[in-house]
Amino acid sequence: MGIINRFLWLITAVMSLAVGAVTAAVWLNLVPEPWWLNEWHYALTRSETIMVIALYFLLNLHLLACALSGSQKEEVAPKEFVILKGAYGETKVAAAAITAVIERVATSVMTVREAKAEIASDAKNEAVPIRVLLKLTVLTEANVEDISRQVMEAVQAQLKQNLGMDKVPVAITVTGISNAPVEKRRVK
Amino acid sequence: MDKQENNVIVPKKDANLGAVRIADEVVSIIAGLAATEIEGIAGMSGGLVGGIAEMLGRRNFAKGVKVEVGEREAAVDLYIIVKYGVRIPDVALAAQENVKQAIETMTGLSVIEVNVHVQGVGFPEEEPREEEVRVR
Numbered sequence: 001m002g003i004i005n006r007f008l009w010l011i012t013a014v015m016s017l018a019v020g021a022v023t024a025a026v027w028l029n030l031v032p033e034p035w036w037l038n039e040w041h042y043a044l045t046r047s048e049t050i051m052v053i054a055l056y057f058l059l060n061l062h063l064l065a066c067a068l069s070g071s072q073k074e075e076v077a078p079k080e081f082v083i084l085k086g087a088y089g090e091t092k093v094a095a096a097a098i099t100a101v102i103e104r105v106a107t108s109v110m111t112v113r114e115a116k117a118e119i120a121s122d123a124k125n126e127a128v129p130i131r132v133l134l135k136l137t138v139l140t141e142a143n144v145e146d147i148s149r150q151v152m153e154a155v156q157a158q159l160k161q162n163l164g165m166d167k168v169p170v171a172i173t174v175t176g177i178s179n180a181p182v183e184k185r186r187v188k
Numbered sequence: 189m190d191k192q193e194n195n196v197i198v199p200k201k202d203a204n205l206g207a208v209r210i211a212d213e214v215v216s217i218i219a220g221l222a223a224t225e226i227e228g229i230a231g232m233s234g235g236l237v238g239g240i241a242e243m244l245g246r247r248n249f250a251k252g253v254k255v256e257v258g259e260r261e262a263a264v265d266l267y268i269i270v271k272y273g274v275r276i277p278d279v280a281l282a283a284q285e286n287v288k289q290a291i292e293t294m295t296g297l298s299v300i301e302v303n304v305h306v307q308g309v310g311f312p313e314e315e316p317r318e319e320e321v322r323v324r
Binding site: 164 | 264269270272273274275276277280281284285288301302303304305306307308309311
């Protein structure tokens with residue numbers, strides 16, 4: 001269950017608990033009858049009451065739909081790629097680890113301001129089972145062609161060193177040009 | 189010999205002396221310690237529970253290790269974080285060899301496979317330049 005649905009569940013649970021507590025108090029005569037009858041009649045005259053009831057109804061309807069839904073998106077396990085099958089077992093690398101390295105290498109190239117990498121699987125190629133999709137934001141004075149070539153070479157060299165994969169396909173897209181200064185952290 | 193709960197019973201030649209029981213967690217700890225000895229491994233990837241336990245000051249030597257233990261064999265999965273710049277296949281091979289040797293030596297179990305899952309990369313901390321730190 002996602003974080004949003006869990007929050008909505010929290011709200012409905014608290015409302016249900018409150019209603020239950022009030023009902024129990026009335027049943028146990030903890031609250032004088034004239035008092036709660038007066039409050040009840042007052043509540044029935046307020047428009048806010050129907051809004052709260054409608055909200056409570058919609059929340060429960062949503063949660064009921066989630067509970068009965070058969071097409072829930074399952075938690076996707078972190079993607080891993082097999083880079084080595086040896087005598088002792090397999091070696092797999094998580095996509096997050098590969099993208100972290102690629103983005104660090106890409107941003108180390110001059111005039112590249114931001115880099116966002118995605119790893120795609122290339123199951124047909126056993127030697128190089130991954131493809132890199134790299135989105136860059138460069139500075140205004142950058143030569144896009146030169147930068148793309150430098151980034152591609154740097155990424156391929158780093159992946160060859162780290163993963164032992166030669167000439168990993170790297171598709172580069174320059175998605176933005178920015179001249180905003182890089183923010184420096186001033187305090188620890 | 190039968191398997192009780194999560195313990196492994198290693199039969200001894202002289203049955204009169206009794207049986208040796210090795211808990212799964214012991215095998216995990218042996219594997220975890222053997223893995224962290226490898227140069228190039230920054231740490232073990234333990235997930236949320238392991239991280240909270242460590243924040244509370246409790247060292248978890250079995251963090252990042254999953255084991256399947258039978259009567260005579262074991263299979264190990266290591267979840268590691270490597271240092272930036274190392275060659276992952278070499279580090280993984282070293283970890284596999286070291287873990288296999290450690291478990292087989294200490295427990296007598298036959299390790300059939302040691303799978304390595306690289307979950308992240310540890311980057312070196314950038315040293316702050318003195319002139320940029322204005323407040324403490």
